[in-house]
Structures are given as structure tokens and as C-alpha cells.
Amino acid sequence: xxxxxxxxxxxxxxxxxxxxxxxxxxxxxxxxxxxxxxxxxxxxxxxxxxxxxxxxxxxxxxxxxxxxxxxxxxxxxxxxxxxxxxxxxxxxxxxxxxxxxxxxxxxxxxxxxxxxxxxxxxxxxxxxxxxxxxxxxxxxxxxxxxxxxxxxxxxxxxxxxxxxxxxxxxxxxxxxxxxxxxxxxxxxxxxxxxxxxxxxxxxxxxxxxxxxxxxxxxxxxxxxxxxxxxxxxxxxxxxxxxxxxxxxxxxxxxxxxxxxxxxxxxxxxxxxxxxxxxxxxxxxxxxxxxxxxxxxxxxxxxxxxxxxxxxxxxxxxxxxxxxxxxxxxxxxxxxxxxxxxxxxxxxxxxxxxxxxxxxxxxxxxxxxxxxxxxxxxxxxxxxxxxxxxxx
Numbered sequence: 481x482x483x484x485x486x487x488x489x490x491x492x493x494x495x496x497x498x499x500x501x502x503x504x505x506x507x508x509x510x511x512x513x514x515x516x517x518x519x520x521x522x523x524x525x526x527x528x529x530x531x532x533x534x535x536x537x538x539x540x541x542x543x544x545x546x547x548x549x550x551x552x553x554x555x556x557x558x559x560x561x562x563x564x565x566x567x568x569x570x571x572x573x574x575x576x577x578x579x580x581x582x583x584x585x586x587x588x589x590x591x592x593x594x595x596x597x598x599x600x601x602x603x604x605x606x607x608x609x610x611x612x613x614x615x616x617x618x619x620x621x622x623x624x625x626x627x628x629x630x631x632x633x634x635x636x637x638x639x640x641x642x643x644x645x646x647x648x649x650x651x652x653x654x655x656x657x658x659x660x661x662x663x664x665x666x667x668x669x670x671x672x673x674x675x676x677x678x679x680x681x682x683x684x685x686x687x688x689x690x691x692x693x694x695x696x697x698x699x700x701x702x703x704x705x706x707x708x709x710x711x712x713x714x715x716x717x718x719x720x721x722x723x724x725x726x727x728x729x730x731x732x733x734x735x736x737x738x739x740x741x742x743x744x745x746x747x748x749x750x751x752x753x754x755x756x757x758x759x760x761x762x763x764x765x766x767x768x769x770x771x772x773x774x775x776x777x778x779x780x781x782x783x784x785x786x787x788x789x790x791x792x793x794x795x796x797x798x799x800x801x802x803x804x805x806x807x808x809x810x811x812x813x814x815x816x817x818x819x820x821x822x823x824x825x826x827x828x829x830x831x832x833x834x835x836x837x838x839x840x841x842x843x844x845x846x847x848x849x850x851x852x853x854x855x856x857x858x859x860x861x862x863x864x865x866x867x868x869x870x871x
Contacts, residue, residue, distance in 0.1 A: 550639025631770030768800030
């Protein structure tokens, strides 16, 4: 039986007006898209406005628009972990990973190609000898969070402003800070199944794929169903479940840098052996930083950083994933209790915090291959994964 119908519960009637929640998600979605295309965006909160543009995408026209709306000379906003390299000064490990710093740039560095190099630690740039630290403007951390939603480097050109109406008249999107804060949980809780099909797999002849989409129209997440896990759940059982974040390089190309491909195929084989299960294939590449940034992180790893430090050097946290997405998918499938196939205690805690009962954990380890040995050791030592690592 189909899990969804064309009379979708999230689909508004033809004559209805969008809800405030839907309008708020639209505003965030537009702001993310504008940043990705190099267009400035204004963040607004009572008593504060900040106009920003992504350092890695903004061009000359975007900088002109930003200057026209801003009330002061632009500064460069950076995540604290990236700012540590630019300022040549360490940032305390106890500092919040979302903390920001501002850099006042000489005019020569307020050019698109120089900004991109400042934002990206894989690029080479001769920095000013004594970078001048600027006062952190209001809404700076919210602005960096917006960049992360777009899977952009958390580095923004920013200027305080006061006239949101003038910005809107010039076609600049105005986003309320409270709508941005509400966006991740709002988007996750609007997930609903939109398509499903039987897809026999090499190791799982009886498999179905269900696609989920949120009301923001973002990238779909997939659930691969083996056997009849919904029926098992309806009878009070706890199906085997794996929350697997997509990995283009490992899952599709067979990269040896990680263990994602073996984990994906091994999970499906295990579910086929036991007769049922759900593999949630989550669109959260690179622990939530996206494929482009994961490739940048690989470059930094080749220069000597481990997985965690490479992510932090880019300005990202150790893990940017949102497992409310996985919990909502399980709820939509009618599966409130699970046996989780994982080595990651954080996944267990996150699903439990989102209302999914985790009744047990199944080990999911694969042997090192000679290339990913250090990667697996970092997982155990710095991410807390329950792995047995040979010395």
C-alpha cells in the first residue's frame, strides 16, 4: 500500500493563503539561494539590520549593492575557527563552534577574488601582516548560520544597515532572524513522502525506495525499505535501522578515504539477512557540510589535518547534521522504535532526543583498508565512535 496520496497533507488548497510558517521557510529558502548566487541578503531583528554577501560567491555587482545599502564600510565575518588562521592566533577549543570574528580589510582585499581566498583555507593568499580586528556586528552568528544552510563557507562580507524597506525596494531579500532560527526544525517537521517504488537491489531483491521532501522544496531524503519493517513496527517490534548520510565519493565512487561505501552496502546486506530494515539515506554529505566543502576538507587532510580539524579550519563544526530529519522520516513510516545499526553514540542520543525509542545498538564496523586507517582512528579518538582500533 502506498505511503502517500496525491491529497498531500502539506499541500494547500487552491484558494488558501500560505501559512506564516510557509512564508517564513520561503524567505529562508530565497535568502540561501541569493547568497549562493552572489546576491546580498539583509538580516533583520528588532533594532538591528545587517546586510551580508557570501565571500566565496559575491562579485563586483554584489559588493556594489551591499555598499549601497550598508551604513558603514564592510567587514569580513568569519567563523572563529577560520579566523584563528587569518589572525594567526589560536582559538580556545572551549569556544562555541558558532562563534564569529570580524576582520576589517584594506580596500585592496575587498575584491571578489581576494575575498574568496580569505574565505577558503585551501587557497593561497598573502594576508595583511597585522589584520585589524573589527567589532562584531549584531546578527553576525546568525549570518554565518545562514551561509552554512547554503553549504557555503561560513565567511561573509557584512555591513550594518538601518533601512530594511529601502533594501527590499532594491530587490534585496530581507530575512527575519527569528525565521532563520526556526528554519531547521520547521523544515524537518514538514517532511512527507512524495514518491515510492519497488527497486530490486543487487543484495536486496525485495527493496522499496521512498522519497521524502520538505515544504521548503529542498533536497529530498530517501528511505530504503527492506522487507516489511512497518508491519513489524505495527506489531510492537523494533526494526533494524541505519541513518546513513550520503557520501558521493564513498557510496558511488568507492573512495578508500572513508568507510561509507562498505557501511552502506553492509547495512543493506544485514537487513536482507534478518528479513527487514530501513536505511535512511540522508542528504547530509560530509557530516552536513556538503560535497564541495568535503573536497576542501580532503585537501586540508592531505596537508596534515585530521577530519575534525579540517572541518573546523573551514569554519564548520565537527558535525553539522540534523537528525530530526531521520526521526521525522521514521515517524512518517510508522516506526517509533528501532534497533540502530551504528558505531556513533551521538546518533543514538540524537534520535532519542527527537522522540524515537532506541531499544538497542548493533555494531557496524569494517576493516581498515590501508588508506582510511587514520580516518577510522580519528572517528574513535575524537568523535567517540565505538570502534575497535588496532594499534
